[in-house]
Amino acid sequence: MFWIIGGDDLITAIMDKSHNRMVTQVKGNLTGHVEWVGFHFYDMIFPLFLFIAGVALPYAITKQLEKGHTRRQIAISIVKRTFTLFFLGLVYNGLLRFNGIDHLRIMGVLQRQALGYGAAALIYLYAPRKKQMITIAVALLLGYWAAMALIHVPGAPTGSMTQTGNLANYIDRVLFRPGQLYRPYGDPEGPFSTIPAVATAILGALAGKWLRTDHKAEKKAAGLLAAGVALIAVGYVWGLWFPIIKKIWTSSYVLYAGGWSLLLLALFYWLIDVRGYRRWSLFFVVIGVNPITIYLMQEFVNFEETAKFFVGGALAHFPLAQPILLTASIVGIKWLVLRFLDRQKIYLRA
Numbered sequence: 001m002f003w004i005i006g007g008d009d010l011i012t013a014i015m016d017k018s019h020n021r022m023v024t025q026v027k028g029n030l031t032g033h034v035e036w037v038g039f040h041f042y043d044m045i046f047p048l049f050l051f052i053a054g055v056a057l058p059y060a061i062t063k064q065l066e067k068g069h070t071r072r073q074i075a076i077s078i079v080k081r082t083f084t085l086f087f088l089g090l091v092y093n094g095l096l097r098f099n100g101i102d103h104l105r106i107m108g109v110l111q112r113q114a115l116g117y118g119a120a121a122l123i124y125l126y127a128p129r130k131k132q133m134i135t136i137a138v139a140l141l142l143g144y145w146a147a148m149a150l151i152h153v154p155g156a157p158t159g160s161m162t163q164t165g166n167l168a169n170y171i172d173r174v175l176f177r178p179g180q181l182y183r184p185y186g187d188p189e190g191p192f193s194t195i196p197a198v199a200t201a202i203l204g205a206l207a208g209k210w211l212r213t214d215h216k217a218e219k220k221a222a223g224l225l226a227a228g229v230a231l232i233a234v235g236y237v238w239g240l241w242f243p244i245i246k247k248i249w250t251s252s253y254v255l256y257a258g259g260w261s262l263l264l265l266a267l268f269y270w271l272i273d274v275r276g277y278r279r280w281s282l283f284f285v286v287i288g289v290n291p292i293t294i295y296l297m298q299e300f301v302n303f304e305e306t307a308k309f310f311v312g313g314a315l316a317h318f319p320l321a322q323p324i325l326l327t328a329s330i331v332g333i334k335w336l337v338l339r340f341l342d343r344q345k346i347y348l349r350a
Contacts, residue, residue: 006327010324012327055211081350086110088350090104092109116201120204124202136199137203140198144195147167161243169190173185200254231259232255236252290341290346306330310329
């Protein structure tokens, strides 16, 4: 969320001051998606959202079961939350502008988050055993691979992984009108490529289930680390046949990004829960407890103009550093808004 509220712009502003070729390459990795095949740090953001949503499932669902809620009641709440998140995604895409259904993008980030969370939550609710979840995740990833490799797309070679020739984007073009797609060739959050995204959330649920075991904290961190390294290796090797492509969420991408997600979880679990280094994390906790709020707020609040109003005069005295200071001010104002909401216990929940 820090990256989404302006962390990427801040890094860009800082690195733009250097004309070193290596710095430019690093900047591209940190602040932009890969055009098609490959993997950047920036391509971690979305799968990490789904992964963390999955990590929370064993805690949230177990807590509800312990309170005496039936599985049917929990399932109804999951479905309601899924529909709410999906609706907020439509609002984010311009539903309330009333420009007509032909120009409304149906899919999107919140929509995929909703569907990925909802499917994984129901799977965990009714098939919570580790072997069951692993079997379902493997079936989703292998099934997606088989469909992409074997089902013929008109006008393209069977198994094509090009932008216009792959099955996922072809299904997008069949289901939606041109004005409903993010790109003419398809949608990076299309319905068919959402299938493997469910496996991303299941990986998170497996990690959350591991963290809830009675093993020692050091063993839990080591287990996350080992699993992360293994998934990165398997995802990379699988990518030689089924390329790592975020925009169609290939199965190799699920494993590769899932491996890095596990490594990050292991790192912060070790730092915060095992070693007890907590104070430094307040800045990020404030952002993380209200993610939907700031994600939507950025669409209708002009934080740049707000920052200029408060600090524009001072920034005029630092022309060389102005881009960096302005970007930092924008991030700072967003953080202060979130901090105020947090202190008032105001959260936007789906």
